[in-house]
Amino acid sequence: MKSGSNATPQIPATSTDQEDNEAGPTSSEISYEDLACCGKATCCVCFRDVSVTSPLVKRCEAVTWGTIFWYVTNSATVLLSWALLYFLTGDLAVPGGAIFNLLVLVVCAYCLGWGLAYIPHLHLPPVFGMLVAGVIARNTGAYNIRDTISSKAMSTIRNFCLTFVMVRSGVQINTTPLRNYPLFLLVLALVPCTVEMVIVTLCFKGFLDFPWDWAFLGGSVIACMSPVVTVNCLLALADQGFGEDKDISGTLCAACSIDGVHIVAIFSIAFSVVFDDFEGAKWWSYLPRGLRDMAFGIFVGSSLGLFLVFFPHQSHKYATFYRILNLSLGALCFSVGASSFVITGGGFLATVIMSFIVCTGWKIIVNKFDVAPIRKVVGIIWHILQPVLCGVIGADVNFSHWTAIRTGLYAACILTGLLARLTCAILSTIKMPFTIGERIFVAVSWLPKGTVQAALAPMAYEHALAKNNTRELELAEDVLKVSVLAILFLAPIGAMIMMMTGPHLLSRISSDAMEERRLQSLRTLSMKVKVKKPDT
Template sequence: MLWGITYSIVGADAAPGGPLFSLACLAITAHFAGWIFSLTTLPALIGMLFTGIIMQNVGLVDIEGYAHVIANLRKIALVIILTRAGLDLDPNAVRRQKITMPKIGLVPWLVEAVIVTVMSKYLLDLPWIWSVLIGSVVAAVSPAVIVPCLFRLRSKGYGVAKGIPTLIIGISGIDDAASVAGFGILKSVLFSNDALWYQILQGPLAIVGGLGFGALWGCLAKYVPEKGDPFMVPLRVLMLLGGGLLAVFGSEAIELGGAGPLAVVAGAFVSCYFWQQEGWEIDDNPVTISFEIFWMIFEPILFSVTGTQIKINELDGSTVYLCIACLVAGIVLRIFATILVGVGSRLNLKEKVFIALACMAKATVQAALGPVTLDQIDRNDPEAVRYAETTLTLCVLSIILTAPTGAIIISLTGPRLLTKTTALVVPQEGWRSRKHSIRDISIINEDPDLEESADSKP
């Protein structure tokens, strides 16, 4: 349908043989490849990524002429990813675990980022700022991989007593926010032509500006639409989606790119907090279901397009091996750091080991941010091209190596390392036990109390 509309507007570029037609075929093929991979219980995104790599290297797609369109699609996908991360952060769980969750979320992330930074500097011969940028992206955990596996375990009662699935989801949200904010700040500095003093100020400005805008937008989402509005659900979806797009594209427009992604997570989290006070439980939030449906559309686009950036005939074998060495070193040391940081918490050793293993999976942030530097560099500068291509190679290898491995490890070790509750608490109506569809969203507010209060207004 979207292709038909595009063809009616654009014409030849969307006709068979044109770049937009190739993009449509790529996304549809990636969707079905992901479905086939999901039948093996492996993450669907692996099939989507391989679809892009294969179709690019056998010459079935040609989307080079629409780099600006693809860059904007990646930004939209990033907004959806980060909004979901913010909505999955349970404010009550964060409050209960206000020390454990940030500690296990940030300290191991910092350890992995530092290890990858140092190794990429000396093994791959990159400048420090590029190495730090790579470290900040590669260290991110992927909710797209771990959340389905965790909810399968939770539905069977594993780890429910101590809230292990909720803790790991919270860790991944904090982790992703740190990665995206760090990447945005470093990218702004790297490609900035401003004075040195302003480049130094960009980091604090991005953090304060992003958190401030996100908090204000989250507060606004409490009052707009007003409580009792019969179309409250779709209007709240539009508020979060519109605010996220404004934050990401607006921060790029004012050359403060690090603020936008941070604002998206903050806005989703603050709005979720207020909505929870009004009775929307974290596990029964129709806005979250809407963003899951948006992600079904953008996931094959994001991962397949990322795969097309990898041209096998241009890869250097030694660079690939060194990239793998950087990734393995970072992951191994992160696992040990996670276990050590958990000392003093109420978690036992088996639970700490499980959390450490679960947090090795990478995918979404790397796919969204890995190709970004290729859009920013001067293509006539061979050194800059090498740095950007190395960044992308590291990101793609991190997905290929850790996404399937992480999913398998979570599924196999969960029953062995986590305690199973005898009185199983099943989420309301089996929430997240299946894929959601548009039928799960109630357009009209069905709460009779709210409808009565709306009707009683003069």
Template sequence: MDTDDTTELPNCCIKKVRNWNLPPHIGRWTTRIVVAFLIWAALWSIVGKDALPGGNLYSLSVLLGLSALAGFMVRIIPKLKLPSLLGMLITGFMLKNVKGIDVAKDIDNNWSLTLRNVALVVILLRSGLGLDQKALKRAKWTISRLALLPCTAEAITVAIMGYLLLDMGFKWSFQLGFLIAAVSPAVVVPSLLELQEKGFGIDQGIPTLGIAAASLENVFSISLVGVFLGIAFSEGNLAYNIFRGPIEIIIGISIGVFVGPVLWIIPCNEKGSAPQKNRFVLLCSLGLLSLFGLRRAHFSGAGALGSLALSFVASLQWSKRDKQQIGAALSIVWDFFMPLLFSLIGAEVNVEYMESQLIGRGIGILIVGLIPRLSVVYLVLLRNNLSRKEKIFVVLSWIPKATVQAAIGSITLDAARDKGLHGKYQEKHGIQILTLSVLSILITAPIGAIAMTTTGQKLLKKSEMISQSNTEQIEKIELTNDIGYV
């Protein structure tokens, strides 16, 4: 009898607990707050002071939590359909520059750069899995022109304007030009992947066109910045600096061609085994090695292109199930890194360097530079089989800047200070270049992201080949979007 009583009581309690649930939104955010607190508490128990106010990990935790919340709040604003990254950018900017809440000033610069690069690897690996082989072959010449011509047109325009308005020599103004001219994969690619998952633009290969061209343009821009930086400070062999761009492109593609097939062979697909987990770990490790390893070898652009090419080549011989599962795993990782990436980019903006006269001229330079850039994008697409609406969408997707500008915007200033040129014209030009890089992020990243988000489904055609299973997946993606994820 005693045994029966003690057995019935827990069962009764269990039934009551099972029947008691919080409302969905409250339960979801309660869970997230509890998880965030426990992660912070665990970090504090391990590292101590660094997880307390004023510490690096504390500042990163606050930045991550508030930027994720801001991204959710921005996205649920009715009718506007603003991208979540806008809230994240603004949060990072405020936490760096508003006194009293400027916790981002305590974040270590090396940590910030490393986390931004890890996030870039994640989005490039996702991009590689999403590339369409047939569309890539069909549009290879368009991709090349789209990567090189608009960037060159904007860089030359900005360089001339910098020479005239900022009293820069051409070896400095061309650093500014090619730095400003790089489109941001971190802004463009997530928007394109989201549209691709919903079936928009697939038949015309627009996501593949944008992803591949954006990555190639970044390699080109970073390489040319390095060329003019070397000329300005008379570093390295001039011939090597000039041919640096093609060398980095060859290295990046070679990583995909020679390392990608390794993931066809290993891990072995034995009976009863699940190779997806091992492939996910290998792919992420090789992607990180490509970016950070080649960065140490002073081939930054090659590392980014290598991560993209690696993921694309590796997935060519994978089953559809493998690609879907690995892509889903990368999507979960991206959910964590997205708030970090954009809030850290926003935190790179330092108002201390912003002089009113420089800001006014800088805005003028950026606007004038965009005119030939966007005009050339449209001209490049004239001979394609895209409709006028689709061409307009591609033009809009070539507006946002953030990734390269945040990653190497300070490279000229750092080089000048490393050489002890404080108070010299080299340091002055470095500050000017950094300030305009920051302005380009503040102005173009939100405008470009909003333009892509609000016009994508209106300007692009939805694929007629989407099956019912894909439609169900799309509904899940839309539900996930509503609760604050990508």
């Protein structure tokens, strides 16, 4: 909320909002008092003249009345959520019940994740704190998620959260850098993660004595970077003008999304290879089925994506609402359907492809289509689901079952694959007009891991648990442990290294250039609004 003392220029209503504004006052008719109320604490008469942007205590300017309003709002949201769950589930939502314990876990994960993220100069990603909250709850004996929530319910929660991870990956893909640097983007997105997957697969086989099919599955899970952590760091640096002279942030963001699509496709093959019910055959005999599942995911995702491009019609009054609704429902159908009919990761591949096709198609058929509302809604959904996913995964990690020697082997697998990834990332920039510092930063940007590992690794564990095979359960636990170790170390370390080295490795555009970019964005915005002529 902005202070009432700072008058801001009013943007005329757009043509799509004119019908809604006919019955009410226009922006030019709004009085100064109405504008000032946006910056005042109006819940009580005695607070009427208190600006919400003023500090609560003079010695602590960071805590304002607006901060208090924010905490009260979130507390009310939590209480209302608990009340609704209590009315729906009864005793399950009372203290000690399964629903109540899960809600407390999610709230603690949210608070710790974002609390650590707001610590100045550390640049910790929220996924780190959320995972740590679950780990603390389990290993201190405060909460054992296996005693209160069934494996089927946990699998449903993870599938639901993973669905929107895939949707967000699809809608974040930007085709502009792909048109400008197609070869570089494909090499940067595909080669480092593929090489890392091969190296990690060999490490799983050599260090951990995995069978080849499980080593392939583990390699596909560990090899993917974290698009969420990397993109957030890139955008934060871009806002300060670093790397904008060569559009490094836009290029790397597009490469991150392609990297995620590529790994999900490989994971769908590996998943089908491992969890095929036919026994007695060698692992390579399953490969055609994995390719078939991948092809099916591509076909189904492309088909529904093309359908949603044209339906609803672009001129429909509520086109944006139906687009978001159908995109979400289609993604959930893919994830639930894939787990219901066959054991495969093809449903998530279909989700990514569908999300990418619909956003690209809407940009083509709609003049000046703005994908920002779609991305914002998906981002809000992920903001809510992220503590659920990370908290549940962390609460399933029991360090009492870990051994020092085995943990050292996990770290060796991660570091060996990471070294191969960084080397390939630097080599992939040879043909680009980058400086040495920019090449190093590109490699550093490929360090973070987090959301994809948090989503994919538990899938193997859940299916191994359902099959009740002791050997497969041990292998799945190892894959999950390696993923947790990668998240705990590479998510915070990768983010901190990016934010600390970015200002030194990247060139910064001048203040005049930053001002010109801001003015250009305002010019673009002004072209999208219809200016209403003043009455004569």
